[in-house]
Amino acid sequence: MSRLGYLLRRILLAIPVVIFGTSLTFLIIRLGPIDPAAAIVGSPDTPSAQAQYEETREQLGLTQPLWEQYIEFMTDLLLFNLGQSWVLSPGAGTYDLILTYAPRTLWLGFWSILIAVCLGIPLGFYAGLNPNTRADYLVSFGGIVWRAMPNFWLAIILLALFAQSQQYFFGFNWSGFLVESEVTGAYDFSDITTWDGFVREFKRVFPAALVLGSASMGNEVRIGRTAVLETINSNYVETAKAKGVSAKKIVWKHVFRNALIPLVPVITSEAFLLIGGAVLVEVVFGINGLGYLFFQAVINGDLPLVASLMYVFILVLVGVNILQDVLYTIIDPRVGLEEGGA
Amino acid sequence: MSTDNTDDAGAVLVEDFEDRPIRERIAENPRPAAIWALGFAALVAVQFGAIAGVLVNSIPWGTLLGPFPPIPGSGSVNAAGQWVADLPTLLSRELVPNEGYYVPGEGWQETFLGLSPALAWAFRVVLVYAYAAAFVAWIWYAYVLFRRHYRYADWTPRDDVVARLRTHRWGQFGLVIVLAFVVMALFAPVLATAPLEQNIVDPYSNTIEYYDNGAGEVVETTAGDANRESASRGGDSNVGPMSYDNYDRFHPLGTMPSGQDLFTFMVFGARVSLLIGLLSLAISSVAAAALALFGAYYKGKLDLSFVLISDSVQAMPRLLLLVLLSVVLANTWIGGLYSGAVVLALIFGATGWPALWRAVRGPALQVADREWIDAARSYGQASTTTMRRHMLPYILGYLLIYASMTLGGIIVGVAGLSFLGLGVDSPTPEWGRAINAGQDYVTTSSWHISLMPGIFIVLVVTAFNALGDGIRDAIDPQSDGGGDADEAAAGGTGA
Numbered sequence: 001m002s003r004l005g006y007l008l009r010r011i012l013l014a015i016p017v018v019i020f021g022t023s024l025t026f027l028i029i030r031l032g033p034i035d036p037a038a039a040i041v042g043s044p045d046t047p048s049a050q051a052q053y054e055e056t057r058e059q060l061g062l063t064q065p066l067w068e069q070y071i072e073f074m075t076d077l078l079l080f081n082l083g084q085s086w087v088l089s090p091g092a093g094t095y096d097l098i099l100t101y102a103p104r105t106l107w108l109g110f111w112s113i114l115i116a117v118c119l120g121i122p123l124g125f126y127a128g129l130n131p132n133t134r135a136d137y138l139v140s141f142g143g144i145v146w147r148a149m150p151n152f153w154l155a156i157i158l159l160a161l162f163a164q165s166q167q168y169f170f171g172f173n174w175s176g177f178l179v180e181s182e183v184t185g186a187y188d189f190s191d192i193t194t195w196d197g198f199v200r201e202f203k204r205v206f207p208a209a210l211v212l213g214s215a216s217m218g219n220e221v222r223i224g225r226t227a228v229l230e231t232i233n234s235n236y237v238e239t240a241k242a243k244g245v246s247a248k249k250i251v252w253k254h255v256f257r258n259a260l261i262p263l264v265p266v267i268t269s270e271a272f273l274l275i276g277g278a279v280l281v282e283v284v285f286g287i288n289g290l291g292y293l294f295f296q297a298v299i300n301g302d303l304p305l306v307a308s309l310m311y312v313f314i315l316v317l318v319g320v321n322i323l324q325d326v327l328y329t330i331i332d333p334r335v336g337l338e339e340g341g342a
Numbered sequence: 343m344s345t346d347n348t349d350d351a352g353a354v355l356v357e358d359f360e361d362r363p364i365r366e367r368i369a370e371n372p373r374p375a376a377i378w379a380l381g382f383a384a385l386v387a388v389q390f391g392a393i394a395g396v397l398v399n400s401i402p403w404g405t406l407l408g409p410f411p412p413i414p415g416s417g418s419v420n421a422a423g424q425w426v427a428d429l430p431t432l433l434s435r436e437l438v439p440n441e442g443y444y445v446p447g448e449g450w451q452e453t454f455l456g457l458s459p460a461l462a463w464a465f466r467v468v469l470v471y472a473y474a475a476a477f478v479a480w481i482w483y484a485y486v487l488f489r490r491h492y493r494y495a496d497w498t499p500r501d502d503v504v505a506r507l508r509t510h511r512w513g514q515f516g517l518v519i520v521l522a523f524v525v526m527a528l529f530a531p532v533l534a535t536a537p538l539e540q541n542i543v544d545p546y547s548n549t550i551e552y553y554d555n556g557a558g559e560v561v562e563t564t565a566g567d568a569n570r571e572s573a574s575r576g577g578d579s580n581v582g583p584m585s586y587d588n589y590d591r592f593h594p595l596g597t598m599p600s601g602q603d604l605f606t607f608m609v610f611g612a613r614v615s616l617l618i619g620l621l622s623l624a625i626s627s628v629a630a631a632a633l634a635l636f637g638a639y640y641k642g643k644l645d646l647s648f649v650l651i652s653d654s655v656q657a658m659p660r661l662l663l664l665v666l667l668s669v670v671l672a673n674t675w676i677g678g679l680y681s682g683a684v685v686l687a688l689i690f691g692a693t694g695w696p697a698l699w700r701a702v703r704g705p706a707l708q709v710a711d712r713e714w715i716d717a718a719r720s721y722g723q724a725s726t727t728t729m730r731r732h733m734l735p736y737i738l739g740y741l742l743i744y745a746s747m748t749l750g751g752i753i754v755g756v757a758g759l760s761f762l763g764l765g766v767d768s769p770t771p772e773w774g775r776a777i778n779a780g781q782d783y784v785t786t787s788s789w790h791i792s793l794m795p796g797i798f799i800v801l802v803v804t805a806f807n808a809l810g811d812g813i814r815d816a817i818d819p820q821s822d823g824g825g826d827a828d829e830a831a832a833g834g835t836g837a
Contacts, residue, residue: 013650016650016654017650017653017654017657018654018657020650020651020654021654021655021657021658024654024655024658025658028666028667028670029666029670032670032671032674033670033671033673033674034669034670034673144804144807145800145804148750148799148800148803148804148807149796149799149800150754150757150758150774150777150796150799150800150803151758152757152758152761152774152777153757153777153792153795153796153799154796156777156781156784156792156796157784157792157793157796159784160784160785163785164785167785272659272660275659275662276659276660276661276662277661279661279662279665279762280661280758280761280762283762284781291662294662294665295665295762298665298666298669299669299764306666310658310662310666313658313659313662314657314658317656317657317658317659318657321657
């Protein structure tokens with residue numbers, strides 16, 4: 001099977017997943033006890049409120065039979081007719097909301113992946129190249145503990161440390177370092193292209209990104225270490241050694257490239273944690289990104305917005321999944337195209 | 343050969359005595375078993391009051407037996423039951439009381455042997471853990487006795503598993519911490535420095551006594567008033583770890599911003615976390631095992647449909663799905679059970695099975711290809727019997743490994759939801775709520791409120807991961823890190 005055929009097959013298999021996942025969302029939202037109309041206009045206790053309530057029900061299509069609602073819900077979403085917010089910011093289109101909130105989450109996600117990769121993989125490889133030394137134990141144990149820390153707790157601790165850095169880092173002032181910046185609050189991208197603006201936003205995203213990437217960084221350390229250990233002991237490395245290839249070349253050309261393979265799913269699966277886990281980090285750091293938007297929509301009963309956001313998340317995650325499988329076939333030709341389905 | 347006793351599998355000698363049930367083997371050589379039973383009875387006897395207390399008082403006999411006509415003499419049965427439940431038990435607050443007050447010149451009053459509350463409490467904690475250690479050791483001794491006296495086989499594959507676990511220090515570290523955590527949850531009322539009801543649930547209806555220096559006499563006050571005066575809110579208003587408040591109450595981990603004892607909060611929080619973890623794991627394990635077995639046995643379309651369903655559940659970000667479900671279900675009747683803990687367990691179970699199922703699907707597919715499955719099929723064995731007898735034992739080990747590794751993630755997830763205010767509600771203590779309560783005081787003198795629960799969580803989660811590593815290396819020494827990638831993908835909720 002060609003790679004293109006494989007890609008097509010994966011996309012074909014993803015369609016029922018998207019449909020089924022969206023249907024599950026519909027079930028959860030509609031069969032639960034939350035009344036979307038009541039959430040919008042309040043409980044109907046006066047006649048005028050009652051009339052408004054009925055009107056809202058009509059507008060939301062809640063008066064139709066459930067299966068018609070379902071079909072309408074599904075066709076709207078599948079045609080990317082994502083509707084609008086009803087409670088959180090009434091009248092605002094879902095697209096506009098996503099466009100406003102998403103850049104902050106993307107900025108956070110981008111750095112949390114990059115920082116985790118840049119720190120985790122070298123540390124893991126270093127530990128793998130020097131197995132059973134004190135440095136190895138330190139790195140491995142640090143990775144395990146770092147991974148076990150709950151994000152929201154780590155966020156609180158780091159927030160406190162960075163906010164009062166003079167007290168804890170021997171007088172080092174994080175807020176005033178290079179450029180003046182706040183530790184919490186939403187990001188401001190208006191002058192991101194200037195040096196000062198970039199440094200300021202980087203400084204602001206750094207603690208949050210460190211937290212959000214913590215779990216995957218721990219995984220990268222751990223898996224990077226085992227991967228290097230496994231490749232070092234493999235036959236082709238022995239052969240290269242016997243041929244007299246220099247140690248440097250062995251490490252860079254033969255060990256690292258192959259050790260990267262098992263790290264691919266770790267990095268891509270981080271997308272799942274980023275979208276989901278961003279809620280807690282965004283709440284603690286006061287970043288109003290997508291996770292925060294979803295959380296607010298849920299607790300305020302803005303169910304139409306919740307459904308649309310969930311649909312977008314499902315699409316993103318399914319897309320990342322496909323990307324991961326395709327990446328696999330490019331990096332490691334041994335991965336079978338036939339059995340890689342599902 | 344008996345089919346139930348897998349220990350027979352390794353026996354080479356097939357003679358009729360192997361079919362004899364364990365009862366007869368014990369009857370032949372009763373001494374070791376009798377000694378063991380005696381010791382076990384002694385261990386149970388010292389705690390008999392507590393065990394009976396759970397049976398008599400925790401189960402609503404009145405509602406259970408309500409529909410039946412009153413049995414003559416049930417009044418005396420009730421009285422006897424209550425008498426049994428009130429028997430003194432070794433591990434109880436009453437036997438080793440730690441709540442007392444200091445009268446100048448006379449020393450500590452109403453505490454165990456006149457010790458200080460700190461020492462009395464520490465003594466009770468040591469007693470609980472010593473008892474638990476003895477209990478675990480005695481169970482282990484039963485296995486040793488069984489191997490030495492009652493098992494015919496000199497060697498079974500399980501012996502190797504045990505032997506590998508005995509040299510696995512990392513796994514043992516996990517096991518010890520996990521056991522300590524379980525004991526903490528089981529014995530929460532005994533370990534706590536103050537009763538839950540008095541200190542946390544209803545402090546204004548309960549009174550405590552203390553010695554008022556100004557008045558020069560012992561005064562009674564409500565626990566709520568005392569809590570208010572012992573609050574940890576940073577600055578001067580702080581009762582830190584290992585210190586006394588003004589009411590002579592000892593706080594091993596300090597107090598919360600509400601003045602409640604953090605340690606009491608933690609031990610009862612452990613109870614809720616463990617309950618949610620185990621209940622949700624039970625749900626998702628049963629679902630995962632059933633789907634893996636049916637999918638592997640019938641293959642084809644059935645397996646593909648399972649793949650689609652699990653992919654769909656996993657296509658939703660787990661934490662956001664948990665947030666959504668816990669908000670949607672919060673106002674239903676089930677949301678009110680045990681301050682929302684039961685509904686959390688259901689939610690975690692319903693969203694957690696795909697990860698577990700993915701972990702056991704591979705092994706299930708492997709075992710389904712073996713000849714003995716074909717043989718069983720052609721022999722005409724019912725499909726469910728084949729799955730239960732010949733496939734399930736093979737995947738149980740994998741299920742155990744991943745269940746252990748998932749449990750840590752569930753504990754973090756529950757704490758995360760509670761942190762957001764969506765999980766376990768007040769008054770039931772939960773670790774995430776303690777972290778939330780201390781959020782504003784991290785850099786103040788009341789740093790302990792957020793820090794301590796976080797350290798507990800890190801320790802417990804690491805321990806469950808370590809235990810999972812240990813079990814994996816013990817069951818399947820060849821795997822050696824091969825499962826890391828799956829585990830990374832399966833683990834955690836992102837909380």
